[in-house]
Amino acid sequence: MAVSTEIQAPRSGRIAPEYKRHGRSKGNFEMFAWLFMRLSGVVLVVLIFGHLFVNLMVGEGVHAIDFGFVGGKWADPFWQVWDLAMLWLAMLHGTNGVRTIINDYAEKDGTRMTLKTVLYLASAVVIVLGTLVIFTFDPCPAGAAADLLPSFCRA
Amino acid sequence: MTAQNTEPVEPASKVELAPGIGGGGEIPSYDVTLRVRRYNPEVSDEGHWDEFKLTMYGTDRVLDALHKAKWEHDGSLSFRRSCAHGVCGSDAMRINGRNRLACKTLLKDLDTSKPITVEAIKGLPVEKDLIVDMEPFFQSYREIMPFLISSGHEPTRERLQSAEDRERFDDTTKCILCAACTSSCPVFWTDGQYFGPAAIVNAHRFIFDSRDDAGDMRLEILNDKEGVWRCRTTFNCTEACPRGIQVTKAIAEVKQAVLNRKI
Numbered sequence: 001m002a003v004s005t006e007i008q009a010p011r012s013g014r015i016a017p018e019y020k021r022h023g024r025s026k027g028n029f030e031m032f033a034w035l036f037m038r039l040s041g042v043v044l045v046v047l048i049f050g051h052l053f054v055n056l057m058v059g060e061g062v063h064a065i066d067f068g069f070v071g072g073k074w075a076d077p078f079w080q081v082w083d084l085a086m087l088w089l090a091m092l093h094g095t096n097g098v099r100t101i102i103n104d105y106a107e108k109d110g111t112r113m114t115l116k117t118v119l120y121l122a123s124a125v126v127i128v129l130g131t132l133v134i135f136t137f138d139p140c141p142a143g144a145a146a147d148l149l150p151s152f153c154r155a
Numbered sequence: 156m157t158a159q160n161t162e163p164v165e166p167a168s169k170v171e172l173a174p175g176i177g178g179g180g181e182i183p184s185y186d187v188t189l190r191v192r193r194y195n196p197e198v199s200d201e202g203h204w205d206e207f208k209l210t211m212y213g214t215d216r217v218l219d220a221l222h223k224a225k226w227e228h229d230g231s232l233s234f235r236r237s238c239a240h241g242v243c244g245s246d247a248m249r250i251n252g253r254n255r256l257a258c259k260t261l262l263k264d265l266d267t268s269k270p271i272t273v274e275a276i277k278g279l280p281v282e283k284d285l286i287v288d289m290e291p292f293f294q295s296y297r298e299i300m301p302f303l304i305s306s307g308h309e310p311t312r313e314r315l316q317s318a319e320d321r322e323r324f325d326d327t328t329k330c331i332l333c334a335a336c337t338s339s340c341p342v343f344w345t346d347g348q349y350f351g352p353a354a355i356v357n358a359h360r361f362i363f364d365s366r367d368d369a370g371d372m373r374l375e376i377l378n379d380k381e382g383v384w385r386c387r388t389t390f391n392c393t394e395a396c397p398r399g400i401q402v403t404k405a406i407a408e409v410k411q412a413v414l415n416r417k418i
């Protein structure tokens with residue numbers, strides 16, 4: 001049996017195909033994604049800890065939280081903007097973070113595509129629903145049955 | 156100019172040796188078990204572990220144990236080494252789960268009461284036993300153009316550089332291309348697409364060299380989706396580097412340089 005004893009010279013350009021990079025990526029997407037994680041992280045520290053402080057510590061603290069408390073906050077444009085910023089930044093930050101994790105752990109392009117599609121759909125649903133709720137929330141909708149409404153609506 | 160030459164004359168020997176000891180004193184010996192990950196594609200697609208029981212000395216390194224195993228027990232054991240003194244970068248391997256140079260790892264620094272495990276570095280195709288295919292690693296290295304590129308006229312004498320300018324990239328000149336860093340990186344393990352720490356270290360070497368004019372080109376190459384932005388700052392590379400290069404710091408500096416150029 002003829003066994004080939006030929007050893008290819010280094011720099012022969014012979015590279016295991018799974019290691020070949022196909023072309024170069026264009027644009028600065030990954031750079032901006034990296035930057036966004038850091039900037040949104042800084043803003044989220046303020047937003048999240050401000051949120052936790054106001055909800056859990058100020059006044060009666062956690063015991064004050066009920067339907068009326070949330071309704072009250074969303075009647076105030078300040079908290080509407082605060083919560084909207086928190087929602088969008090946390091969602092985009094979290095989504096990008098999970099995108100990175102998928103890229104890091106999925107070994108096949110097909111797996112990557114599938115997982116990322118599910119991720120983007122889920123994020124889109126949460127962002128759209130959350131935004132709608134923040135802006136259209138009405139604690140006392142007109143024409144609702146009286147026994148379903150909180151007590152302050154009758155005032 | 157006043158004479159500054161006040162250094163004392165060096166003594167013939169810096170170490171005072173008692174008479175009769177010519178440097179060959181009794182070196183303690185002990186038994187170690189070397190567990191080596193074996194792989195031979197001509198015999199089986201599966202790797203397996205082999206154990207070698209060896210009597211070694213206090214001054215021996217893992218490389219000496221590998222030599223002893225190969226020379227006295229099993230000549231088919233395959234590994235790369237050349238200089239045996241931490242210069243050539245041939246013998247990076249996973250020793251007790253950490254990427255180390257076998258020639259720079261003293262047995263006495265390991266726990267010799269337990270078997271010492273030795274495997275090929277991860278993330279590159281194993282060819283035989285401890286030998287991996289380094290070609291993908293060197294391909295990324297070549298892509299960042301690891302050579303001086305200058306525009307303008309060829310100078311008629313040496314390209315001078317101030318000590319401060321040289322200091323800027325001193326750390327990254329120390330790389331010996333052993334691949335300990337790249338093969339310790341979990342991002343590289345995933346699919347081998349990431350350029351990897353070693354390529355970025357060697358790009359850093361030229362990007363921050365005041366004599367080089369192709370820094371922008373290298374930054375552009377590393378602003379790829381498989382470039383610096385894949386780094387997750389896990390510090391595995393810094394921990395693995397046998398030359399003590401601050402690899403993660405060098406990567407961060409390249410990231411910063413890409414940002415500064417774009418924004």
Ligand code: HEM
Binds near residue numbers: 040
């Ligand atoms: C409290 C303020 C926060 C700060 C300062 C912060 C900061 C960061 C930074 C800098 C990264 C990038 C890490 C890297 O590139 O290696 C990151 C990643 C990530 N963040 Fe945040 N973040 C915060 C809140 C959040 C929140 C609220 C979520 C969830 C919605 C989240 C989810 C993630 C995920 C999933 C990753 C990816 C993990 C990784 O890359 O290892 N973070 N965070």
Ligand code: SF4
Binds near residue numbers: 333
């Ligand atoms: S940076 Fe250090 S670990 Fe990486 S290839 Fe160079 S010498 Fe080896």
Ligand code: FES
Binds near residue numbers: 236240241242245
């Ligand atoms: S054999 Fe040269 S670095 Fe270890």
